[in-house]
Amino acid sequence: MATSPRPKKISLGLLGFGTVGSNVYRILDEQAAEIEQATGASISIRKILVKDPSLHRSGAPPELFTGDFEEILGDPGISIIVELIGGLEPAYDYITAALENGKAVVTANKQLISQQGSYLFRLSQEKKTQIRFEASVAGAVPVIKVLRESMAAAGIQNIYGIVNGTNNYILTEMYRTGAKYQDALARAQEWGYAEADPTEDISGKDAAAKMAILASIAFHSGVVLDDVACTGIENVSSLDIAYAKELGLTVKLLGVAKLYQNRINVRVYPALLKEDHPLASVSGAYNAVFLRGTAIDEIMLSGPGAGGMETATAVVSDIVSIVAHSQPGFLEYPVAYRDLDFYPDDDVVSTFYLRLEVEDEPGVLAAIARAFGDHEVSIESVIQKGRGAHAELVMVFHPVAERSFAAALEEVSRLPEVKAPPRPIRVEGENE
């Protein structure tokens, strides 16, 4: 074995000491020997920033806690700052100050990275230091590292992500049990898979932030949260799920990022997937990211979404990566080095599923088919089911520009025979 030099010592400043922070402390402690072997360094937390140091008396030695960020920033022995406060402020100020001072940064902050990532990436390059944010997407599933380092030359074209465990838990419940959305949500809250106020998750905003981060890295171009249109799952009905099941499809809240002819489109919406698609089997609170590129066929990474322990593991793996690569002259993988345009949603070609409640009268299907035909929207399959005076039409269409489909749908929804506002769902995972 190679001679082991005396381990160098690396000191961290930790900002925040909630569930993730205390787990980071614990993992660094418990895995100290393994980490030292893996990196040749002994890593310890020198200071922990909390609001009120007098309240913290457990989980770490009391003398580590401080209420003063400047004390951490000004400590020349601290070379890495781990930001686990979350939110935009003061996290942004702290991280900026750390990078300005040449310290490396690890953060789990998806809000911040999805909104200020491009600036922070550039700053870290200018200052010849590093910012890592593995924990911001998909917990301990190392999707950031894989995209940034292993796929740097894979020419990624498509990313499909199941990146929010709450939504996936709810949709899995609805699919398995036939439950209605509200009941599945209540169950998710009961089991701790959804917050008391689930808006951030259910609206798709949380997934949108993560997709902005993934798209920025994969396409090497800044995508921010506001660039990602999102539709939540609250309008997915148990009826749609039952029909989807009949059609051999399952439903997921998908983040979809595509590169078309050097333009980017990133969105989050409920989507139907064939049951044999690799993402279809990602159930419950699991996360998965599915990649396709010019030089790779399909790669999927999956695992439990963000729990306190998973997030902490991802943070520690970033710390380890920085320590192993903190040599002078280290070249950080650049993230967003080009500036691609966006592809308008309307121009995207999609496959749609649509359930229509109609009056059960002769000629209804003909009128609807004609309206779609007028907009050159072509029906692939249709199932008609009578329900008393009403009938249901369940249709799947051939791929079509979303603009045309929207125009046809508007016309169809104005037909007097159509009883309820139609809510189409995209079908994904076909050959694109």
Place this chain on the structure above:
Amino acid sequence: MATSPRPKKISLGLLGFGTVGSNVYRILDEQAAEIEQATGASISIRKILVKDPSLHRSGAPPELFTGDFEEILGDPGISIIVELIGGLEPAYDYITAALENGKAVVTANKQLISQQGSYLFRLSQEKKTQIRFEASVAGAVPVIKVLRESMAAAGIQNIYGIVNGTNNYILTEMYRTGAKYQDALARAQEWGYAEADPTEDISGKDAAAKMAILASIAFHSGVVLDDVACTGIENVSSLDIAYAKELGLTVKLLGVAKLYQNRINVRVYPALLKEDHPLASVSGAYNAVFLRGTAIDEIMLSGPGAGGMETATAVVSDIVSIVAHSQPGFLEYPVAYRDLDFYPDDDVVSTFYLRLEVEDEPGVLAAIARAFGDHEVSIESVIQKGRGAHAELVMVFHPVAERSFAAALEEVSRLPEVKAPPRPIRVEGENE
């Protein structure tokens, strides 16, 4: 954006120019701009070693080809050597010489790494250079990088791998269509998923080499091919698969690497998995690696197994990693830095499935149950099916030390009522 310095130039020597080699050449050419952006370097192949340079007139400029390794080794401009010859010799000599000369090495050679890895890893550390081998396991699925870099501190305890596409294709066919092994093998050969001589794959040897590599990295201790006992799939009967299906199980050739109380056990065998296990949905020629550790719950990486393009992508991603991390003082992640003992197969606690052909006479089940009971092997479930004068008993057992199960099985197989040699199959993926 940070000022872009003029890109440094990195020159490679390529050893071998088959399918993988020519795809590496092509990807480096086609992705040149992306790679330069990602690494700040322009990478080109300066020389290509082939047996007979006069035969190579396409795929790369003719002046690059040489028949003389020394010409590549002695070229001070070449900093990375990419070995794509395969096999033990002369690959071992070439790689050793490259590392001795301080050149970094990328290889796709699973035979070599699974047999000489520990020595090569040490050598590369001593010489302060790097050896990377992503392409040796699971094609473009970046499992080596993830294990080595992201999971360095995750305390990996279990690895389950579907790491041979040929076996998985055959078993998927058998499961889907009810085909017999020989017919599914013939179909795999027809479609190019199995070689004309499939011994290396079918025997499990190929999977064993890959599991040796994965276990070495995950457990940080040298595991070589010979340490991995393997059972192939040729005795998996379509009858077993049909019964497994009834029990909600699917069958895979699994590589299983476990760390018990600081001792290692690595094996390859056909195994039954519950249909909702994440690995159960990995079908056809796909590969997947499933990880579990003290600090991570379950992480799965999956994608197409080794095709020429996938393997080339993995090779290029290693080249990119080296270029990005080739600064002076770079610290390679050490691989096998400790020396753990092996856990004897007999002591492993496993769950078994067993189908027994017996005479359909009263008292048979009692005799069999008694034999198992005498060895404290406890039956969880049993199905008895009459087939004329014979009957079939399909049994699943509670977890038991393999030693006890083997002893019980030997006794059972000697019972006059048991008509055919019993072939148990392990059930994996329960809570371990």
